[in-house]
Amino acid sequence: MLDIIFAELIIAAIITFFVGKKIASIIAGFISILPLFALIDWANNFGFKTISFGIERQMNISVAGITLHLGITPLSWFFALMILPLFPLIMLYSYSFFKENDGFYPFMLFAFASTFGILLSKDMLSLFLFWEIMSWSSFLLVYRSRDKEAIISYLIFSVFSAFAILFGLMILWHENFSLLLSDIGRINGIYGFIAIASLIIGFSVKSVLMPLHAWAPFVYSKSDEPFVAFLSGGLSKLGYYGMFLFLFTLNGVKILQNYTPNVAWNYLLAVVGSLSAFVATMLAIMQDDLRKLLAYSSIGQLGYIAIGFGIGTPLAITGALFQAFNHAFFKAVLFLAAGAVAYRTGKWKISELGGLAYRMPLTFLAALFAIFALAAIPITSGFAAKWLLYEAAIQQKYVFIAPLMLIAGVGAFLYSFRILYGVFLGENRYPDVKEAPKSMIAAMFILMLPLIIFVVFPGYMLDLMKPALSNSGIESIAHTKFAIETSLAKYNSMAVLITLIAAMVPAFIIYKARKHRITSFEDNYLAGEPYEFHNPSMHAAHNFYKPLKGVVLPYFEPGATYYFEKIYKGIGILSNGIRRIYTGFVQDYAIYVVIFLLAVMGWLIWM
Amino acid sequence: MDVMGIAIKVALLTAYAVIGTCVGLLFMGIGRKIIARVHNRVGPPFYQNFIDVAKLLSKKTNISHGWIFDLALLFSISGILLTLLFLPIGGVQLLSMEGDAFLVLYLLAIPALGFALGAGASGNPNAGVGVMRALVMMLSYELPFIITLIALMIYYDTTSLATIVRMQSINGVKSWAITMPPFMLAAFAADMALQGMLMEQPFDIPVAPHEIASGPMVEFGGKYLGSLMLYKAIALVAETTLFVDLFLGGGVVAHGNFAFVINFIVWLALIFLLFILSILIAASFPRFRIEQAFGFYWKYEAIIAAISLIWVYILVIK
Numbered sequence: 001m002l003d004i005i006f007a008e009l010i011i012a013a014i015i016t017f018f019v020g021k022k023i024a025s026i027i028a029g030f031i032s033i034l035p036l037f038a039l040i041d042w043a044n045n046f047g048f049k050t051i052s053f054g055i056e057r058q059m060n061i062s063v064a065g066i067t068l069h070l071g072i073t074p075l076s077w078f079f080a081l082m083i084l085p086l087f088p089l090i091m092l093y094s095y096s097f098f099k100e101n102d103g104f105y106p107f108m109l110f111a112f113a114s115t116f117g118i119l120l121s122k123d124m125l126s127l128f129l130f131w132e133i134m135s136w137s138s139f140l141l142v143y144r145s146r147d148k149e150a151i152i153s154y155l156i157f158s159v160f161s162a163f164a165i166l167f168g169l170m171i172l173w174h175e176n177f178s179l180l181l182s183d184i185g186r187i188n189g190i191y192g193f194i195a196i197a198s199l200i201i202g203f204s205v206k207s208v209l210m211p212l213h214a215w216a217p218f219v220y221s222k223s224d225e226p227f228v229a230f231l232s233g234g235l236s237k238l239g240y241y242g243m244f245l246f247l248f249t250l251n252g253v254k255i256l257q258n259y260t261p262n263v264a265w266n267y268l269l270a271v272v273g274s275l276s277a278f279v280a281t282m283l284a285i286m287q288d289d290l291r292k293l294l295a296y297s298s299i300g301q302l303g304y305i306a307i308g309f310g311i312g313t314p315l316a317i318t319g320a321l322f323q324a325f326n327h328a329f330f331k332a333v334l335f336l337a338a339g340a341v342a343y344r345t346g347k348w349k350i351s352e353l354g355g356l357a358y359r360m361p362l363t364f365l366a367a368l369f370a371i372f373a374l375a376a377i378p379i380t381s382g383f384a385a386k387w388l389l390y391e392a393a394i395q396q397k398y399v400f401i402a403p404l405m406l407i408a409g410v411g412a413f414l415y416s417f418r419i420l421y422g423v424f425l426g427e428n429r430y431p432d433v434k435e436a437p438k439s440m441i442a443a444m445f446i447l448m449l450p451l452i453i454f455v456v457f458p459g460y461m462l463d464l465m466k467p468a469l470s471n472s473g474i475e476s477i478a479h480t481k482f483a484i485e486t487s488l489a490k491y492n493s494m495a496v497l498i499t500l501i502a503a504m505v506p507a508f509i510i511y512k513a514r515k516h517r518i519t520s521f522e523d524n525y526l527a528g529e530p531y532e533f534h535n536p537s538m539h540a541a542h543n544f545y546k547p548l549k550g551v552v553l554p555y556f557e558p559g560a561t562y563y564f565e566k567i568y569k570g571i572g573i574l575s576n577g578i579r580r581i582y583t584g585f586v587q588d589y590a591i592y593v594v595i596f597l598l599a600v601m602g603w604l605i606w607m
Numbered sequence: 608m609d610v611m612g613i614a615i616k617v618a619l620l621t622a623y624a625v626i627g628t629c630v631g632l633l634f635m636g637i638g639r640k641i642i643a644r645v646h647n648r649v650g651p652p653f654y655q656n657f658i659d660v661a662k663l664l665s666k667k668t669n670i671s672h673g674w675i676f677d678l679a680l681l682f683s684i685s686g687i688l689l690t691l692l693f694l695p696i697g698g699v700q701l702l703s704m705e706g707d708a709f710l711v712l713y714l715l716a717i718p719a720l721g722f723a724l725g726a727g728a729s730g731n732p733n734a735g736v737g738v739m740r741a742l743v744m745m746l747s748y749e750l751p752f753i754i755t756l757i758a759l760m761i762y763y764d765t766t767s768l769a770t771i772v773r774m775q776s777i778n779g780v781k782s783w784a785i786t787m788p789p790f791m792l793a794a795f796a797a798d799m800a801l802q803g804m805l806m807e808q809p810f811d812i813p814v815a816p817h818e819i820a821s822g823p824m825v826e827f828g829g830k831y832l833g834s835l836m837l838y839k840a841i842a843l844v845a846e847t848t849l850f851v852d853l854f855l856g857g858g859v860v861a862h863g864n865f866a867f868v869i870n871f872i873v874w875l876a877l878i879f880l881l882f883i884l885s886i887l888i889a890a891s892f893p894r895f896r897i898e899q900a901f902g903f904y905w906k907y908e909a910i911i912a913a914i915s916l917i918w919v920y921i922l923v924i925k
Contacts, residue, residue, distance in 0.1 A: 357675055357728065364675075368724075377720065378713050390709050390766075397761045399920050406712075406753045407746070413716060414742045417723055425675070425727030426735055488760075489707035489767035496710070499692055499702060500717075502617075503624075503685035507834070511680050514830050516669035540732035547897040548743050 001055040002070065002120075005034045006113065013109035021101040028105050029091035035084050035116050042072045046467035059120075068129070069122040069180065074467035075249055076119040078321065079241045081464065082328040083119070083234040087112050089443040093336050094226040096437035097343060103144065104224060110137035111230070118238055123179040124169045128162075131238075135162060138227075138235060145222040153215035156568075157205050160212075164202030165242075171195035184250045193259040196252040200243055200269070207239025209306055210276035213299045214564045220295035221348075225339025228291070232298045233332035237324050240305050247309060248317065248472040267398075270310025274404040276303030281411035282552055285545050290338050290348050290423065293415055294331070300408060301327050301374065304389055307401060311392050314474045315486055319388030321465050326382050326451065330373035333447045334419075337367040340436035340444075341423060350418060351542040355428030363436050364424045366444035371416045373451045376409060378496050381454035381461070384484065388477070391486045414545065422541035457481050458493050620692050623701060627691045631840025632656040634879065638886045645890040656836070663833030670828055672729050679725020680831055683838040686718030691845045695772045695852055697874030698859040698866070703769040708756060711768065711849065718838055719745070722823060729826035737822020740897055741806075741813035747904040748803035748810070754912035755793040755800075758919040759784060759853055768849075772857035783856040789918035794854045796912040801881070803904070804846045807889035812897050847878040 012031040016024040043050045045057060058071040072080075091108075098104060110133060117130030135158045142154045172195045173179060175187045187195070201212070208216045220228050246252040256265045277300045284296035301323070308320020338348075340363045347353050357364040373382035386409060393402040435441070454461045459481040466476045478485045482494035543549070581592070636653040643650025671677055693711050695703040706714075723741070726734040760766050762784075763774050775783050784790040803810040814822045824835055851858055851874060858874030859866075895903065 355730070358673055375716070375720075376713055377717060378710060379717070383710075383713055387709055394757065394760045394766055397920070397923065399757060399761065399916055402757050403750070403754050406709075406757075407750050409713075410746055410749045410753075413720070414746055417720075417727075417738065417742055420724065421727040421735055421738065425724070425730070427730055427732075483705075488765050489770070490705060491707065491710060492705035495702055495705035496689070496693075496714070499620075500685060500689050503688040503692075504681060506624075506688070507681045507684040510664060510684065510830055510834055510837075511677065513664065514666065514669055516671040516677075516830070518671050518673055520672075540735040544735075544739055545743065547740075548746070548901065551898050551901050 001053070002038065002059045003061070005038060005055075006117075008034060009109060009113035009116070013106045013113065016101070016105035016109060017103075019101065021098050021105075022095065024101045024105040025091050025095040025098075028109055029088045029095070031109070032084075032087040032091060032112055035080070036088070038072075039077065039080055039084060042077055045072070046074055046077060066125065067123075068126040070117070070120040070126060071122050072120060073122070073249075074471040075245060076241070078465050078468040079237060079324075080116070080119045082325045083115060083237055086230060086234045086328060086332050086447070089447055090226045090230050090332070090336070092446075093229075093339075093440050093443035095439040097224075097226055097339060097440065104141070104227070107137045107140045108227065108230070111141065111235070115234065115238065119241065122181055124173060124181060125179050127181070128166060128169055131165060132162060134235065134238070138231065141227045142219050142223050144224060145219075147218070147222040150215075150218040150222040154219045157212065157215040161202045161205035164198050164205075168195040168197075168199035168202060171198070181245070181250060184246075188255060188258055190259060192255040196246055196255050197265075199246050200252075203239040203242035203246075204306075205239070207236050207243065207306070208299045208302055209272060210279060210299070210303065211272075211560055213276070213280070214561050216299055217292050217295045220298065221289055221291035225335055225342070229332040229335035229339070232294075232335060233328040236298070236302055237328060240302075240309070240320075240324055243306075243309055244317075244321075244472075248312075248474065253312060266310050266312045268310070270307050270398065270401050273303045273306030273308075273310055274401040274408075276300065276306065277408040278303075278404040278411075279556065281408040281415070283556060284415040285411060285418070286549055286553060287415075288350055288543075290341070290350055290353075290419065291335075293350070293419065294334055294338060297334075297374065297412070297415060298327075298331055300412070301331065303408075304386065304405065307405060308389050308392065311389075311396055311398065311401075313392055313396060314469070315388055315395060315477060316392035317469065317474055318462060318465065318477050319385055319392055321468070322381075322385035322388060322461055325454075325461065326373055326380075326385050329447050329450050330370040330380075330382065333366055333370035333444050334374070336440065336444050336447070337363050337370065340440045343440070344433045344436060345430055350422035350544075353423045353429065354426045354541060355424075356430060356433060357424035358428070359430060359433040360424075360435050362441045363444070366441070366448060367424065368420065369448050369451065371420065375412045375416045378493070379455065379500065380451045381458065382451070384454070384458040384461070384491065384493065387491055388484070388486075391488055395486070395488055414548075418541070418544055422544065426541055455493055456497065458484055458491075619699075620701060623696060623699070624688050624691065627688075627696075627841050627844045628837060630875065630878075631842075631844045632660060632837075634843060634882050635836075635840055638882065641883065641886050642890050645887075656840070660833050660836050660840075663828075663836065664830050666829035666833075668828075669830050670826075671831070672826065675728035676725050676826075676831075678728075679722050679827070680834045682721020682724070683718040684834050684841075686714065686721060687838050687841045687845060689717065690714040691841055691848075693768075694845060694848050695769050695857050696848055696871075698772065698776065698857055698870040700769045703767070707766040708760070708768050708771075708853075709766060712753075712756075715845070718842070722835070722838070725831070726823035726826070731826050733819045733825045734823050736819050737813050737815075737825070740815070740819075741823060743897055744803055744806075744810060744813055744900060747901045748800040748908075751796040751904055751908035751912040752800035752804075754909060754916050755797045756853070758789070758793050758912070758916040761923055762790075762919050768852050772852050772859060775856035776859035776862075779860050780856070783854065785854045789915045789922070790854060792911050792918075793915035796908045796915070797850060797854065798881075798884070799908050800904070801846060801850050802885055802888060803900070805843060805885055807885050809889075809892040809895045810900055811889070811894060812900060815894065843882065844878065847881045848874070850881060851877045 008031055012027050037053050038055045040050050041053045041055045061068040114130045114133035121127035143151055171191050172184055175191050176183050205212045280296045280300035284293050287293040304323045305320045308316040373380040376382040376386040459479040462479045469476050483492040636656040640650045640653055693702050693706045723738045726738050763771050785794045855877050858877050859870050860873050861869040
C-alpha cells in the first residue's frame with residue numbers, strides 16, 4: 001500500500017504537467033489526501049483507536065543494491081500530523097488562485113512527496129535523498145518568482161544546508177559503517193560532536209533560525225502565496241523535525257554533553273532562539289510589505305520552537321512541539337489570507353490597503369482568528385504553547401531568555417494590529433472589492449479547526465505527542481482533558497472559556513438594551529474635514545510605528561543581510577583572484593604543469 | 608463539585624464582579640475630585656461617574672460603524688471582567704488557581720484588542736493613531752513589568768498569583784515582598800509601569816485629549832462610551848490589584864474568623880493608596896512624548912528592574 005501511495009504521488013506529479021489548472025489542482029488535492037489515510041491507520045500503533053486500512057508500517061525499497069528503509073516512527077507521525085493536512089487544503093485554495101497551470105502543481109507534488117519521504121526515512125541515505133528532492137522542487141517553485149535576490153539567496157542557503165547535513169551524515173556513517181539512523185547512539189567523541197553540530201546548523205537553515213534566516217524575507221515575500229504557506233507552515237517544521245530527531249530521539253544532546261561536559265550547548269540554542277524571536281519581532285513591527293511582515297513574524301514564532309528544544313526539559317519540549325503544531329496552521333491561514341487580499345486588490349503594501357473588513361468579512365474573520373493564535377490570546381490554542389514555554393523558562397530560572405520571550409510576545413500584538421488596521425480596518429480604499437472565492441474561504445476555515453479544537457481540549461494535544469515524547473525517553477506533562485498542570489502553576493482552558501462566555505452576558509445586555517444605527521464611516525474618516533480637500537495619498541496606516549522606528553531601528557542596523565553580503569562580495573573577490581591564474585599565455589600554463597609535476601614527484605619521494 | 612458548590616462559586620464571582628465595577632467607578636470619581644483640588648477647582652461630586660455611566664448607557668441615540676465596531680463593546684467589558692476574576696482579591700482566590708500570572712497578562716490583552724478593533728473599525732485617523740500610541744506604550748511598560756514579574760517568580764518558584772499571595776501572607780506584613788530590598792527596587796519599577804497601564808499622566812499619550820481628540824475613543828458615544836468607561840473602571844481595579852497581589856501580599860494581614868472582612872478592607876485601602884499615588888503623580892507632571900516614554904521605560908525603568916532581577920537571581924542561586 002505504501003509503495004502505491006508513493007507511486008501515485010509521483011505519477012500525479014507527472015500528469016499535472018500536462019493538464020489544465022483546475023484538473024491539476026483537483027488531482028493534486030485528492031492524491032494528497034491518501035497519506036492522511038495512512039496517518040489515521042498508523043495511529044492504531046501509538047495507542048489510539050482508529051479505523052484500519054491495512055497500510056503497512058515498514059517498507060524497504062531496493063534499487064541497484066542500495067536499500068532505502070522507510071517506515072513510520074512516533075516522532076514522524078506527530079510531525080506528519082501537522083505538515084501533511086496543510087497540503088490538500090492549500091490545493092483547494094489554489095483551485096481559484098492561479099490563472100493557468102504553469103508548473104506550480106508538479107513541483108508542489110514533488111515537494112509534498114519528498115516531505116512524506118523525509119518523515120518516513122529510517123536511514124541516512126533516504127533522509128538525504130528526500131531532503132534534496134524537497135530542496136530542489138522548492139527551489140524551482142521559488143524560481144517561479146523571477147526575483148534575483150529570492151532565487152540566489154534560496155539557492156545558496158539550501159546548498160549550504162545540504163552540505164552541512166551531508167557532512168554530518170558522512171561523519172556518522174564513517175563512525176558506524178551503518179546507514180540506519182537507529183545505530184547512531186553508539187557514536188561519541190569529537191566526531192560525534194562535529195556531526196551533531198553540523199546537522200543542527202544544516203537543519204536550522206530550513207527552520208529559519210536567526211543568523212541563517214537571511215533568505216526567508218526575500219523568498220517569503222516574492223513567491224506564490226500557496227507555496228509560501230506550505231513553506232512557512234510545513235517545510236520549516238522539517239528543520240525542527242531533523243533537530244528533534246538528532247537531538248532527542250538519537251541522543252544528540254548526550255553526545256554533545258559527553259564531549260564538552262562544561263559547555264551548555266543547549267543553552268546556546270535557547271539563546272539563539274530567543275534572540276531570533278525578539279529581533280525578528282522588532283523587525284516585523286517596522287515592515288510595510290505584508291509578506292515581509294509575515295516572513296519576519298514566521299522567523300520570530302519559529303524561534304520559540306528552538307527555545308523549547310534548547311531548554312530541553314519535558315515541559316519545554318512539549319511547549320515547542322505544541323508551538324510547532326499551532327504555527328503550521330495559523331501561519332498557513334495568515335499567508336493564505338494575505339494571498340486572498342492580493343488576489344482581489346493586487347496590492348501588497350499595507351499602506352496601500354485598508355478597509356477590507358466589511359468587503360471581505362470571511363477573510364477578515366479567518367485572519368483575525370489566526371492573529372489571535374499568533375498573539376497567543378487565550379481563546380485559541382496559541383496560548384497553551386507559549387504558556388508551556390514561559391513556564392519552562394521560569395522553572396529553569398533562565399532569566400535572560402524569559403524576558404526576551406515575553407517581550408517578543410508583546411511585540412506580536414503590535415505587528416498583529418498593523419495587519420488588522422492597515423489591511424482590514426481604517427479608511428475604505430476599495431469599495432468595489434468582492435469577497436474572496438469560495439474555495440479560498442473554505443481552505444482557510446478548515447485550517448482554523450485545529451486551533452479551536454485544541455483550545456477547548458489542550459490535553460488532547462499532549463496525548464497526541466505522548467508517543468513521540470516517550471519514544472525519546474521524555475516524560476509527558478500532567479494533564480487532564482481541559483487543564484495542564486506544571487510544578488509552578490496550572491492552566492485550565494475550560495475555566496477561561498466558560499468565564500469569558502459568562503462575562504459576555506452583561507456586555508450583551510448592555511449591547512442589546514439600547515438600539516443603535518449604523519452609519520458609513522466616510523464622513524468621519526477625515527475627522528470633520530470636507531471630503532473635497534481629502535488627499536488620498538495620506539493614510540493613517542502609512543509609517544504606522546514611526547515613533548518606535550526612530551528609537552529602535554538604529555540598534556538593528558546593519559543587520560545579518562549586510563554581513564552575508566560582505567561574505568558574498570568577499571567570495572567574489574577571492575574567486576576573481578583565483579581566476580587570474582588563467583592568464584591566456586601558453587608559457588604560464590606550461591609552468592603550472594611543471595610545478596604540478598615537481599610537486600607530485602616531491603610528494604612521491606617524501607612518501 | 609456538586610451543584611450547590613458551583614452555585615456558591617458563581618454567586619461569589621458575580622459579587623466580586625459587581626464590587627469591582629462599583630469600586631472602580633467610585634475611585635474614578637474620587638480621582639476627579641482630587642485632581643480638581645490640586646488644580647484649585649471645586650470639581651464634580653465623588654459619585655459623578657455613576658451618573659455618567661448611567662446616562663451614557665441609557666442614551667437613545669447610538670451610532671455604530673458596523674459589527675466590528677460593536678466588538679469593542681462586547682470584548683472590552685467581558686475581557687476585563689474575566690481578568691478581574693482570575694486575580695486573588697483580598698486573599699479570596701476566586702479563579703486564580705485555574706491560571707497564573709502569564710494568563711492574566713494575556714487576558715489583559717483581550718479587552719485591549721477588542722477596544723483597538725472597534726477603534727480601528729471607526730475609520731477615524733485619530734483613533735488609529737491613538738491605538739498605535741497605546742500599543743507602543745504597552746510595549747514600553749511591559750518590559751520593566753515583565754522583568755519584575757520574573758524576579759518574583761524565580762524567588763517564590765511559582766508563577767501562580769494565588770501561591771505568591773499565600774507565601775507572602777505567612778507572617779503578615781513582615782513577609783510582604785516589598786519589605787525585601789531587591790523587591791523595593793522592583794516595586795518602584797512596577798509602580799511606574801502601573802502608571803502607564805492606567806494611562807495616567809505623564810503616560811496618557813494614547814488618549815491625549817489636546818493632540819488627537821482623545822484618540823481611540825474619538826468615535827465612541829452613548830452605550831459604546833459608557834461601556835468603555837466601565838472597562839476603564841474595572842481595569843483600574845484589576846491593575847492595582849495585580850500590583851497588590853505581587854508586592855503587598857494581596858492585602859492579606861489576618862488569619863482566623865474575621866480575616867475575610869479585615870483582608871478585604873486592607874485590600875481596598877491598598878488599591879486606594881496606589882490609585883491616589885498614581886493620581887498625584889498624574890496631577891503634577893505634564894505629558895511625555897511617545898519616544899520619551901519608550902526611552903524612559905526601556906532605559907531607566909528596565910535597568911532598575913534588571914538590577915532587582917540580578918539581585919534576586921544571586922539570592923536564589925545561593
